[in-house]
Amino acid sequence: MLDNSTPATEISALPATKPPKATARAQRGSGRRNSLARRREFRAGLAMSTPAILLLTFFLVIPVLLAFGLSFTNARLISPNPPRLVGFDNFFRAFEDPVFLQSLWNTFAFALVIVPVQSGLGLLLAVLVNQRIRGVFLFRVIYFIPVVTSIVVVSILWKLMYSEDGLINSFINTVTFGAWNGIDWLGEQSTAMPAIIVLSIWQAVGFHMVIWLSGLQTIPGELYEAARVDGASTWRQFTNVTWPGLRPTMIFVLITITIDALRLFVQVDVMTQGGPRDATTTLVYHAVRAGYRQQEVGYGATISLIFFVLVLIIALVQRRLTREKD
Amino acid sequence: MKRRSLPVMVSLCAASALALTGCGQAGQGGGSGDGPIELTMWTHSAGNPAELEVYEKIITEFNASQDEYKVVEESFPQGAYNDAITAAAAADDLPCLLDMDGPIMPNWAWAGYLQPLDLPTSITDELLPTAVGTYEGEIYSAGYWDAALSIFARKSVLDANGIRIPTVDEPWTIDEFDAALATLQSAGYATPLDIGAEDAGEWWSYAYSPMLQSAGGDEIDRDTMLTADGALNGPEAVDFFTWFQEAFEKGWASNAGTIGNQEFVDDKVALSYTGVWNALASIEAVGDDLLILPPPDFGTGPKIGGGSWQWGISSNCSEEQTEGARQYLEFSFQDEYIAEFADKQVVIPATAGAEALTEHFSEDGALRPFVELSQQFALARPETPAYPVISSTFEKAAKDIMNGADVKSTLDGAVKEIDANIESNDGYGF
DSSP, X not given: OOOTTOHHHHHHTSTTSOOOOSHHHHHHHXXXXXXXXXXXXXXXXXXXXXXXXXXXXIIIIHHHHHHHHHTTBOOOSSOSSOXXXXXXXXXXXXXXXHHHHHHHHHHHHHHHHHHHHHHHHHHHHHHHTTSOOTTHHHHHHHHHHHHHSOHHXXXXXXXXXXXXXXXXXXXXXXXXXXOOOOOOTTTSHHHHHHHHHHHHHHHHHHHHHHXXXXXXXXXXXXXXXXHHHTTOOHHHHIIIXXXXXXXXXXXXXXXXXXXHHHTOXXXXXXXXXXXXXXXXXXXXXXXXXXXXXXXXXXXXXXXXXXXXXXXXXXHHHHHHHTSOOO | OHHHHHHHHHHHHHHHHHHHHHHHHHHXXXXXXXXXXEEEEEEEEETOHHHHHHHHHHHHHHHHHOSSEEEEEEEEEHHHHHHXXXXXXXXXXXXXEEEEEGGGHHHHHHTTOEEOOOOOHHHHTTSOGGGEEEETTEEEEEOSEEOOEEEEEEHHHHHXXXXXXXXXXXXXXXXXXXXXXXXXXXXXXXXXXEOOTTOOTHHHHHHHHHHHHHTTOOSSOTTTSSOOTTTTSSHHHHHHHHHHHHHHHTTSSOSOSOSSSHHHHTXXXXXXXXXXXXXXXXXXXHGGGEXXXXXXXXXXXXXXXXXXXXXXXXXXXXXXXXXXXHHHHHHHOOHHHHHHHHHHHTOEESSHHHHHHOSSSSTXXXXXXXXXXXXXXXXXXXXXXXXXXXXXHHHXXXXXXXXXXXXXXXXXXXXXXXXXXXXXXXXXXX
């Protein structure tokens, strides 16, 4: 853009404006210039936000509104009969549906483990790869590779590794000198969910490591120098310089991990289909199963709506708990 | 210029996007005017070159045989096929000709995707009963073949363990079958039976609901089609599922392993409950030692699932296209083509005429026993629009039971789920 401080060039860019003559006109010109600039800003803003607004409207706002409407009907995916309003039937049904209740429990149990463990591990890795040593870049890449690998591929590979004669069992068998007889990790009710938790952390921890790392690198080095001058130990440096400096990052990591964890679906769909005996079914998986595979769109929408409200509440509570005190 | 560039670019993009979709739309209509009328045709056979090859042959020969119609084929992978049809139906954009798995046909007919087939009875009467799909008295689909399940065994293994070789007239009773499994297990087969439980999806209903029917239960009360109560949770069903659960507990069967028949080929299992499509590979590996046996009799005689992929005409087909689609189907039901499907795909040909032409299924063909099994024991899955829900509920219940869930309460839950679904659909028109 041309230099804004020279009115002549600015005005000459507008063909309709006559050349300025005197100070009065110059003043008027500057007033008009302001409103012009504002209008232009508004237009630019509109142009830049339009794609996002359009996409959000089509793929978020409208579906949410549709789901809201559908959840009070008995709409079907395939049916010659028009959907009928059924009031709150779907909601009553959900809270009597044992699979729904189990899904609710599983989803929150998963999130309850994932959120602290994954964010903690991510921070640990970030601190480790934040060292100024040779080859540290290699480690960053290694930890980040699972993130850029398709979760479907990761799930299929881990399914093979978890199988009764898979890599994990034969590894444990070898290191215990044959004392370990393989267990079917994904086939046992007690181990299926923990197995999915381990794989999920492995897959996603690299992403949060990078977020933590960016947070770490925004902390000015002088603060550490000052702390060292004061004789602070490494641990004191962490608690008094690093951790307070990471606060905004922490809030971001916490909220994204929570939402991600609550959305658990692909791993379950690929590896266990909710089994064994509903040990790994989740809210999203149950919504897909009910709404799409069993074709009850109305009921599926109800589950999604309940899910949406729960996630919203949790995000708001987190936001409130972590808000800046001042 | 700079100021304008962004809105201009946006509108340019929008305009070109519109133009592109416009072209796409225009391309689909096609075939009006002086050229031949285009008939779109979707198959689920991408990834199955043997099957696709025969279709391409039929289409080429049909297109060359007349100049009024032109069939244009498009194939989808089986996993995504039903979704593609549902999406196309929602967009009112179904192809004229489409194939479908037998048991889903009533659902699609009820939903208005399909129109009655109206093929001459001289064709449909010749077909195996399970290769013709009937819903509410109308024929909506017809197929070139059927599949059949059987138990594969090695003659040498059964002889060595003193196990009687069953026949179609005298199949194993369930007690004999249990005894055989116990014997084979103590003879060193850690898992004597590959029952196929590692598979997922429609396989469960296809493979295990015939066992349930053999025991005297069913997936739904076929007299009314309105409830599963008494059929899926009656004493016969509880008996069968208790057997099913115990088979896994005792280690007779397992849900580990790989899909397909490799464990049997490698002699890791003694018996394999599997389909005709795996038979050729097993003959190659086992040779004359291979036995193709009827499944055991759980009480009311052996049963095997009938109804494989079949063809229908969609309701989106215009009148003149429908005429062409019928001509194409009539053309395609030639014994020569049916025999080719049977040999290439290793499935049971749907006509007696084609049987004689095949290498594997003729009177002295190696896979002849399957024809007999299909004729004697084939039973279609329930012909109701509720079937997709029944199948998915059945699969979940059977898997839970396999994993140790209480039999009676799991079946009661499944019945409740199926009945609630039927009710919320106002009985699916029954």
